[in-house]
Amino acid sequence: MTTISSVIRTHAARRPGAPALVCGDQTLTWSELHARSNRVADALQKAGVGAGDRVAFLDKNGNEYFELLFAAAKLGAVLVAINFRLTAREVAFIVHDAEARVFVVGAEFMPLVSELAGALESVRTLVVIGGNEHQVAYAGWRDAGADVDPGVVTSSSDVAFQFYSSGTTGNPKGVLLSHDNVFGLLPTSSEKWGVDANSVNLVALPLFHVGGGGWAMVGMFHGCKSVVVRDVDPTGLIKLIGEHRVTHAFLVPVLLHFMQQVPAARTGDFSSLQLIVYGASPISEPVLAGAVRLMGCKFAQAYGLTETTGAIVTLPPEDHDPEGPHRHRLRAAGKPHDGVELKIVAPDSDVELPVGVPGEIWTRSRQNMLGYWRNAEGTAAAITRDGWLKTGDVGYFDEDGYLYIHDRVKDMIISGGENIYPAEVENILMKHPGVADVAVIGIPSDVWGESPFAVVVAKPGETIDPQELLAFARQHLAKFKVPVGVKTVPALPRTPTGKLLKRELRAPYWHGRERAVS
Incomplete structure (x- = not known):
């Protein structure tokens, strides 16, 4: 195949x-x-x-x-x-x-x-x-x-999937994944995650997302039974796992969190589960420890992008012991898959950085996308001439070869596994008649990992009503893109050349945390 x-x-x-x-x-x-x-x-x-x-x-x-x-x-x-x-x-x-x-x-x-x-x-x-x-x-x-x-x-070089990912300038970009990209991952899924023809695969994430459509193809490649979830709710997921004897699932951390909160958690049958792969956002240690205790199966974290056809890095089950000697690895993304090259590069250069020094994560593998649909400029900005894809994530390697995610180069927020580009939200908010200037940033959320938050400057003589502004946003944006709050300030911090200093806006919300993303 x-x-x-x-x-x-x-x-x-x-x-x-x-x-x-x-x-x-x-x-x-x-x-x-x-x-x-x-x-x-x-x-x-x-x-x-x-x-x-x-x-x-x-x-x-x-x-x-x-x-x-x-x-x-x-x-x-x-x-x-x-x-x-x-x-x-x-x-x-x-x-x-x-x-x-x-x-x-x-x-x-x-x-x-x-x-x-x-x-x-x-x-x-x-x-x-x-x-x-x-x-x-x-x-x-x-x-x-x-x-x-x-x-x-x-042909294996033909396009197999066209997933749309929010764009930095406000318009989504069509990510072109070839059959060869997809089959760069599928054959490795047996070794990495233990999926085979006898597995029962839970497809819970939306199929428009690489974590849904891509994960579904993992089970289909092996010919196993896939249990497709139309409406996701924690109680329903628990019921499906027991009813269909589910062995494998890919879930986002927020679902693992919610599944521990419902009464069905105490009576659910998780005995068939062999492995839960989670990803799209890091998991907190309390949520992970609680999920392990509740479900009693192995866990693995997957790191990747739509542009890399999903997972290119896995943190294996053996590194998921909250009480073990390598507990610190729970904060790691994991190690690259076979055939996946990773390097850490200094910002605005192609200079590779040493172990322990954060920089942008670049990757090169068979899974790198063909490019963006009818967007040569965007493709050239994302992929170097020698085939390295710039992920937009900031990270570093430790001495043992584990990758850690530290921050982002791209102006992007990941909330509950959904990518949100602030530029799109800012473009909408700027259409409000009372807004003179706006910046949308990601702030920590115990439930969603991050949530969008708007910092606005009112026009002279105008007063911004936060609830009215959010109602305006809801008329034009998908619900998950609407800011969770609004703060009005006299002016936004900018450099002498006018560049917005979002790090200054984000700093108070992320103070005391190990990394500037969740």
Whole structure:
């Protein structure tokens, strides 16, 4: 297996009757998933989709995502899953940027899509999951297609995924991941995390995120059963783990925190769990220790980016003993995977720094993205001519080769696993009639790791009402991007050349902490 389409074709032939997906009360075997994706591929072809085209998807996790993913792959097309927490304006940008010919939308998101009339110029076919007689309903659209594999052969260098990541200038960037990028990681997952054909893989994170869509492919590569979670809640996750005898899961620390707080934690059955991989943000020692006590399985931390096709560094289970002699390693990201090169580079240079000295983390491996969709300038800024990807994270190595994350070069906030670029939030807040200047910073959060916070300067004669400003932000931004608070100041600190000194704004909130990120 070297491409996404080869995964479904291989397992449909070798394990036709084995369960592939479980979502709610619906189970699909590999042969059923293969047949459904054939029918969807035929429907896509009739809608004018061919090799290199994009198909947009806006819905929560469900079996339909995988039907579309494999259908598009069988045509050499690419599925673009969109963050369902975004506003209409943000969704419209992505659909337009990807030039999607077909747009598949969950019924609960149709009110949002209805706001986009006239903004979806590239879309020729709109299909609604759970639609009615007045819409092109997904089930009927799919089932009208022929159960025939189109047989298109794709190259390992072709694009497999196009994930959208928030941009530093306010607009999201389409991260292009090839089949070769994806299969640089998948074969190592057995050795790193113990996933095999007999595993039961919990897919709890959103599939528009590399931690959701990428992790799902780990289980699918091995042909195991994947339990897909549509609506994430701690009590429901605990129930699913026991009910389906889940062996492996990828979770963000905030979920591990919430799962310890609900009454179901005391009665849940965690006996089937073998390994929980966590990532997207560091975990606090109390949350980790509590999760280990509660679940009784092994834990591993994964560090990576969308641009690195997910994990490139793992902190293995043996380094997860809060009482052991190497307890300090709980603060580490881990060690690089085989075939992954890492180096620490001095800011604004290519000079490699020695052990213990923080600098920007650069990486080079088979997993580095192809680049950003139709963004040559952004690609050139991220990847050097000799193939090193600049992560934007600041870190250092210790004497034992463990990587530690210290800060960020990029002006970015990670809240509950979601990337937030302050520039986008600032652009919206600056449209408020009472705001003269604004800076959005990340402040510590015991629950989310970090949260966005706005520091604003009012126009002369104006008074900023924090709640009114936040209500304004909620009209234009996804909920997770809206600041948790507002502070009004006379002026923002700037250099003589006008550069904003965000470190000065952040310093009081991070005082006394080992690192300037959570």
